[in-house]
Amino acid sequence: MTVLPYIFVLFGAILWGTTGTAQTFLPDSAHPFIISAGRSASGGLFLLIILVLFKKIxxxxxxxxxxxxxxxxxxxxxxxxxxxxxxxxxxxxxxVAIGSAPVFSGLIEWIFLKMRPTKIWGGSTALAIIGCLFLFVTKGEVNINPLGILYSLVAGLIFALYTMTSKSLLQKEDAISVVAMTFSLSALLLTPFYFIFDVSWLKDTGNVGIIFYLGIATTSIAYVLYGWGLRKIPASSALTLSLAEPTTAALLGVIVVGEILSATSWVGIGLLLGSIAILTFGSKFSNLQNEKEGKCPI
Structure with missing residues (x-):
């Protein structure tokens, strides 16, 4: 196994990390549900139209x-x-959402699929979660809502289930087709929100351009990269690498948006980068060792 699948997942997560910065350029009237619906539609249908035109599905x-x-x-x-x-x-x-997803995935693989997580996954995941805590805990200015925490935990569990379902799909179909069909169906499921929330801001071409960026770059390209990597590596490892998303978001917040990070946040970024390096190169080293010893990688 090469390091390339890990790099694909990593770059996909980096693209996801640009989502928050892109959204800051949208007006306050842009409801998150409409952004999600538009993102799914432009990302999924863009790929689906291409596949239909070339008769690839x-x-x-x-x-x-x-x-x-x-x-x-x-x-x-x-x-x-x-x-x-x-x-x-x-x-x-x-x-909570991004940090809990790899933990849920590892537990699901362990309990239901009898795939015991590796020490490398355990160490890198623990380091990444600690990094996330350092990254966002600044000067005690944290608004903790119990219901919000519950929503995030369930979101993390559902993203872990999405990853595992996608991994199963990727054994049957190619990544581009899987992303196209999944997000086109998602767009259909989210369509009712267009009739519930204000969509007048979509009349501005600049806003539409941002939605297309979110759809094509952070959905089509990002999820295809994620899918390519996911075919070759465990779902739990892919989810741990996805923690590059909050790192990217924090760095762009400083460089583009002008946010100021505390010393603890910079420590968090360092821990996250360290966890990603451990998982990416540690897994590569482990596989090489197994090959030398004639063992099959788990």
Whole structure:
């Protein structure tokens, strides 16, 4: 196994990390649910149209049941996550949702799939979670809402389930087709929100351009990269690498938005980067050792 699948997942997570900064350029009237619906539609349908034009997808033989599960998961994840953001803020919602996902995935793999997590996964995940806590705990200015925390925890569990469902789909279909079908179905599921919340801000071409960026860059490209990597590595490892997302978001917040990070936040960034390095290169080293010893990697 090469290091390339880990790099694909890492770059996908980095693209996800640009989402928050891109959203800061949208007006206050842009409801998170509408942003989610637009993002899913532009990202999923963009890929689906290309696949249909080049006749690269077979609808009759498509695994619709698993795709529907994945679409429901990614739709619920977005709704729960953004609800948590409204209640407890971006920082805490991100820490709990993104930080809990790899833990839930590792536990699910262990309990239901009998795949015992590796020491490398355990160490890198623990370091990453500690890093997340350092990253966002600044001067005690933290708004903790119990219901918001619960929403984030459920969001983390659902994203772990989405990842595992997608991994199963990726054994049958290519990553581009899986992302196209999953997010097109997600867009369909989220369509009712267009009739509930204000959409007048979508008349501005600049706002539409940001939605297309969120759809194509942070959804189509990011999830395809994530899918390519996910085919070759454990779901728990992929979710731990996805913790590059809050690191990217924090750095862009400083460079682009002008936010000021405390010393503890910079420590958190260092711990997150360290956890990513351990998982990426530690897994590569472990596989090489197993090959030399004639063992099969877990």
């Amino acid at each position: 077979q609808f009759l033989s498509w695994p619709w049941k698993q795709t529907l599960y994945a679409a429901i998961c990614i739709s619920l994840f977005q709704l729960l996550f953004f609800s948590s953001v409204r209640l407890t803020g971006v920082a805490i919602a991100s820490v």
